[in-house]
Amino acid sequence: MKPTLDITPRNSYRPLEKSRLKEQSEFDLIITQTKFDLKRMLEGSWAKAPIIFSGLLWYVTTLFTVSRLSIQSILPIDYWNTFKDSLSLFTAPREGAGGLLIGIGLAVIGSGLIADDNASKAHTIYATKISKRTYILSKILTMLAIVFISLFLWAFLLYFIVIYKTGPPLSGIIEHWYFLTNLVILFVVYSMTIGGIALFFSSITDRSLVAGVLILVIPLLIQFIGTLILYDVTGISLFLALGPYNTVLIVWDKLWGGTYKYAQYMPEAVFSMILYFSLGLWALFKASNDRK
């Protein structure tokens, strides 16, 4: 009788047609890596609960904004004022929850961006696939994309709920290059300050949850201590500008002439912007050196 030992047939190995590989520029690699990380951040199982949570928060604050604005909109509101008010909502937490929400967005989506790689030793895997420079550039690009998503999801919501209701057409915004340029500058400011902070905390730990909490709490702490204690006591404007949300507010005031007249602190704001971004880059560079 034949032996009945059941050996599962294995799938045989298939060589790859090398013609199916194509040369890839560094730019291609950066884009590939960025897309991968973004997808990973947005659909990773860890991120789901907090994303739903922050989505809810978003919804609630938007409702709050609408109710507030609808009182104002009893008066005739002209084109610019609408934008000033609604957009300034996301410049500072004390003005509106917008700034905070962008912080939450970054903390939730971006916290694992580098912390995950630190935890899973992914640096070693990447080391044989992409250069350190490609890695760093892709992480920066991903962080920019996350800021973009956080910022414009918010702006988009505002448009449909607030601005759309009060009148100015979308085409009107696009025609105004001045306005768009300012929006881009605002995006850069957000990316450098809050994005820089997120890069920093995600790089220095290998636990994304810790990174997420730090991204949210530390800027608020700096903001609080800087503004309410150090600035009030010493009167040194740098302390004010160091609060990450204040940094954004100062630039906002400079661009659109906001209510707080912080525009005069622009040099300090630029300093704090560069400071946070450099800290983020430094930490990211350090983490990427962990290729061992």
Added chain:
Amino acid sequence: MNIIETENLRKEYGTIVALDNVSVEIPKGAVAFLGPNGAGKTTFIKIVLGIISPTSGKYKFLGYEKEKTTLDIIRKQIGYMPEVPTTISRVTGIQFVRHMGMLTGMPFEVAMQRAHEVLDYVGLEDERYRNTKHYSTGMKQRLLLAQALVHDPDVIICDEPTSGLDPAGREDILFLLKDLVKNYGKSLFFSTHILKDVEQTCDHVILLNKGRVIYEGSLEKLKEKQKYGTQVRFYSPEKVIPLLKEKGYEFQFNEITKDIVITNHVTLEELTAIAIKAKTPILLFKPYERPFDELFMEMVSKS
């Protein structure tokens, strides 16, 4: 052409010397890198892959000097399977392997198809859509092998592909590695601290201990070293032992098996003379082959 050649490769971590002037040649085929934990295997692999730089010394990978093209060469020709638990977080098996494919130059569809092929090959058919976080060590090892194979490299470098596995899991991985070498002409260089792995897969061995190469050559020759003296058994060994001592033989007596292993040269005639003198018959006389582990331990302790 050799896969890797090194010349006085040295790596220091502060006061720790992880690699102590290692000069080796790693030929094509299946080569094992054997050494206990902390021997410097991972350090060596990472240096030749250009992941970390040596304190001093030179190396050549596939004949190229280390230069700016290293990453290009590695991306095209080498599949690297790092130590567990290295992975990428928050992805499924298929996403992980596909991404590695894309980083080596495959368009999305090609990478997708290829990822399925290699995951089939390593036997992760059913787990590919699960988050890699929930993989067992065996599954992680397979996944790491799959990503190393995704671009069909000529050379596969594995860092402890069998660590953390039970015997069945080890057999599986070794089977795959052997298959790749025998049937698909791949060159394999893999580190391990398990001797059995080497016997099953390799014809060339490099033994490393405390950052030093203590053996480099064929497995055959290493097995020669296993031959060690003569194993004899007497009916009453206690009568023979004093005589052996008297004649100046060096030997070890095993209390349990009652066997004597004589390490100096000895002929059957000489032993017969002793046996006659002691009035006890010889039951066994044969060249002694030490267990591989014993040889290994001795080579390690001597180095």
